[in-house]
Amino acid sequence: MREALEGSQAIARAVAMAKPEVIAAYPITPQTHIVENLSKLVADGKLKSEYVSVESEFSAASVVLGAAAAGARAYTASSSQGILLMSEVMYSISGLRVPLVMTIANRAVGGPINIWNDQSDTMAVRDAGWIQLHCISNQEAVDTSIQAFRITQETGLPVAVNMDGFVLTHTMEVVDMPSQEEVDAFLPPFEFADALDPARPRSMGTLVDPGFFPEVRHSHHAAMGKALAKIEEIDKAYKKVFGRAAGGLLTVEGDKKAKVGILGMGSVVGTMMAGFEEFKDEVGPARIIKLRSFRPFPAKALRNAVKGLDKLVVIDRAISPGMGGVLGT
Template identity: 50%
Template sequence: MLKQIEGSQAVAETIGLCRPEVICAYPITPQTHIVEGLGALVRKGTITNCEYINVESEFAALSVAIGASAGGARSYTATASQGLLFMAEAVYNASGLGLPIVMTIGNRAIGAPINIWNDHSDSMSMRDSGWIQLYAETNQEAMDLHIQAFRIAEEVGCPVMVCMDGFILTHAYERVDLPRQEQVDAFLPPYEPMQVLDPSDPVSIGAMVGPEAFAEVRYLAHYKQMRALERIPEISAEFRDRFGRDSGGLVHTYKTEDADTIVVALGSVNGTIKDVVDEMRLDGKTIGSLSICSFRPFPLERLREVLSPAKQIIVIEKNLAVGMGGILSANIRMALRGLVQPVTTCIAGLGGRPITKKSLHEMFEKTMADEIEDTHFLDLDWEIIRRELDREKADRRSGPIAENILKDIGKRLEE
């Protein structure tokens, strides 16, 4: 059914179609509309046989989900940013226990300075937590990924984060195709736990494991994700067969077959990138793009396959490994190890700064002309940075950086 609705609402309705049994809700921008939507659906009786629990923190939200999942219930929660960090301990715990929880991340920056806008700092902080991480390019894909996420999680025995860009997707009203309940039911069978708390067949879950077996346990977690690497494209293919559209899988490629330059990114920015690719193709540039859907497990082989024919790789990423550069590009380099193509890191869109076609276009051109240093920060206001650095040099107690910068910007506007 086609609908023109907000991304969050679309996700909420899709989650509802997945027949969740326990939903833990705690508000945090920009994810809030999802759990609000779910709350309304449960109250209205649209979602049946579901416990909707208003908890007191994100830590509790995921903890409740852990208990529910171990109790054999299909469990869901959503969070973002600080919330994800606040539940960090439980994030690792859920995956360590192999509980197939699905969690939406409405991607948002992490403070300080506090910032409610989109980037990928939050989910990137949990990239090695043992969760599968799927990044949605569009609202339609965000919806579809949730359906697939439950399937993957429950099959593999591993929790899944579906990452969708805050505001850009969560708050965007777009036309989406909402699946029918029968379609989802046919694709997603009821949850059959691999382990469950049951008085009639008791087990102890969550033992303390020492050096004698810990590495093996970790390897097995790794093995699980390697298995997921196989299942994710298969499930995506099955999804295509049933729902008639491409969603999910490991990566999406765009005009990469003959591309000398391939731009790699996660999430919604791929839409903008594709537009720029089209523009540059018109100029005769052999450029293409690649959107990674499955960041964890990371599809090293698939990426190498797509990227190795290109001469140059540009990675646009909405996060910053402070003191190092790009996280995604470091992973890409891993995929290309032994090969010689340069991989240029471009840090963009931090804290919700718009990534414009113009800026990307310029950046790609310059990179192709070898006029850009690695690591590049897109649209950085160097004047402001210089002023602040000068101030700091002059006066050790030069005041709070963010405030100073805002003052500088204000002054500039007056001028």
């Protein structure tokens, strides 16, 4: 059903249709409306979930880690300084290969304090071992959120769905919301084969010595590489059920024969596409590349996307001081 919804409201409803059993969050602008909407759905009895209001983002990440490790479908959301505060636990979640989903409402990391949008929060944890998917619109964020629950379950890797703070989270947009029946047909019940179970006692997160640790890290890296195909596969499966895809690893728009390309992630890609459409007679043809999967990074797909270009312009939304733009480097 097509509805005009604020981005945060649309995401909350999409997450609710995935039926998370545990939600834990600490409010931080511009993520707040997402968790407020989820909290209300739980309070009104429209979502059967345990909503845990915690005292910090570190605690939020810890709660969903424990919930998912015990075999529950779990979800959280955060932004900016909240991502930094939970970063220690984010490494534990991915290192223990615990499947769960988080929405990151992208916001600048201070100081000085800045509540508006860039991508410095998610770039700060780009090596935390999470799948990172970036959305250009609220529609894509809805579709990606639903896909994320299946991606994390089938890869054993946590998934961060990124949507630009305020630009998407607080903006009204017409969104085609799926039905619960469609989501149920696409998303199987949650299963985690390695979940902790008193009936079969086991340890999780035990001490690893230096001789074995590189093997663990390489296994994690290999799993990220395999996730590339899984992201594409699940996007195609989603299209069969819902009639639309969310962008796979990346998409190429504009003039495929152009010699100049422009690459970006997030809502800025929509601006790029609109701008080139309006001024194409003045600026000439261009190939627009929308990168959806930042981690794992689709190097092969990107090489194919830029083939034949003389120039590639990269729109960076975060800078690594002393190095330069993160996406461009």
